[in-house]
Amino acid sequence: MTTTLTAPALQDPAAFYRTGAVARLREDLALALRAAAHHGLSESVCNHFSVAADEGFDTFLLNPRGLMWEEVQADDIVLVDAQGEVLHGRHEVEPTAMFIHAAVHRIARKVAVLHTHMPHATALTLTTRRGLDTGLSQNAMRFAGRTIVDPDYNGLALDAQEGERIARAMGDADVAFLANHGVVVCGARIDYAYDDLYFLERACQAEVLARATGLPLEPVQDAMARKVAAQVEQERLQSTLFFEALRRRLPSAC
Template identity: 40%
Template sequence: MALNFEEQTRIDLAATFRIIAHLGMHEAVANHFSAAISADGKQFLLNPKWKHFSRLRASDLLLLDADDADAAHRPDVDATAWSIHGQVHQRLPDARVVLHLHPVYTTAVACLAKPHIPPIDQNTARYFNRVAVDELYGGMADTTAEGARLAGLLEDKSRLLMGNHGVIVTAPNVGEAFDDIWTLERSCQILVTAWSTGQPLKVLPDDVAEKTARDWQKITDFSRQHFEEMKLLMIQADPSLLD
C-alpha cells in the first residue's frame, strides 16, 4: 500500500535521526529536526523532547501547529525546538525541512571571531556566498523572539552558521536537507584540517567558486540519492524506525 505524504515524511525524518546518530553528528539528547506537513508549512513534525536520535521511530514524531501557542507548554516539546522550528515554519513556508545540530567541525567554525567557509575545494565551494552568519549569541534560543530573529536570518539563505552555537539548514525535502548538513560538516572538517597544518590556504577564485556552487545546485538528485542509500542502510540495520 502506498504511503501518504505524512507517513513517508515520518519515515524519512526518523531515518535522518538514525543516520545522524550513526555518523556521530548528534549531541547527547539535544538538537532537533522538523518537516512541514501542511501546504502553508505551519503543521510540522518534530522530534520529542530528549529522546536519543538512535531510538526514534516514525510514530514517535510529534505533529505540531506553529500557530498553537499551547504547544510550547507540552512536556514532550523542547523549548528551544519550539522556539526555533515553530518560528521558522510560521514565517518561512518554503523551508519545508529544518535541521538544527551542533556537529563538531561546523560548530568549531561557528566559534571563530569571524565565522566563514572559504572555498578551498569543491565541498567548501558549495557554500560560497550561500551561508548566513549569526554573531549575536545570547544564550539558549528558548524564546519566540529569538526564534523569530533566527528565522529572519534565513529569509534569503538556507544555511545559518550560528555563532558560538551550531548550525541550521533548511531545504525543500528531507533528502536534500540531510545531504546539505552532512556536506557542510564535511566541508568544515576539511577546512579545520587544512587550517591545522599552519600553511596558507589556496582559496579558489570567486568565479570558480561560484561556478562550483551552481554546479552543486544542478544535482539535487545526487543529494536525494545519498539520503536514500543511507536510509536503506538504517532500515536494514534496525527496521523499528519504520514503526
C-alpha cells in the same frame, strides 16, 4: 518522495498524522535523525530536525524530547502547529525546538529545518571569522552564496522572540552559522537538506584540519565556487540516491 503536502485546516490532527503523505514524511524525518547519529552529527538528546507538514506552513513534524537520535522511529515524531503547540504525538517536545523551528518554518518559509551542534561546523562558529570559507574545498564550494553568519549569541532560545530573530537573520540563506552555538541547515526536501548537512560538516572538517596545519590556505575565486554550487544544485539526484542508500543501511525498527 520527500516533499510536503497540501492540506486543509486541521480538524482531526490524529487522522492527519496517519495519512500516507504525513506518514512518509515522518519516516523520512526519523531516517534523517538516525543517519545523523550514524554519522556522528548528534549531541546527546539535544538539537532537532523538523519538516513542514503542509504547504501553508501551518504544521510541522519534529523529533521529540528525550530520545537519542539513533532510536527515533516514525511513530516517535510529533506534529506541532505554527505556534509550536503540540497537535499529536506520544512524546513531549523541547521548548527551544518549538521556538526556533516554528519561527524558521513560519517566517523564513523553509520546508526542512535541521539544527545541530555538529563538531566541525560548530568549531567554525567560535572563530572571529565565524563561518565556512566556501572557496576552499570542493565540498565547501557547494555552499557558495548560500550561507549567512548570525553574529549575535543570546543564550538558549527560550522565547519566541529569539526564535524569530534567528529566522529573520536566515533570510533566503540555506545555511546559518549561529555564533558560539551551531548551525541550521534548510532545504526544500528532507533528502536535499540531509545531504547538505552531511557535506557541510565534511567541508567544515576539511577547513578546520587545513587551518590546523598553520600553512597558508588557497581558496578558489568566488566565480568558480559559485559555478560548483550551481553544478551541485543541478545534480540533486545524488542527494536522493544518498538518502535512499541510508534507508537501506539504517532501516526502521520492525
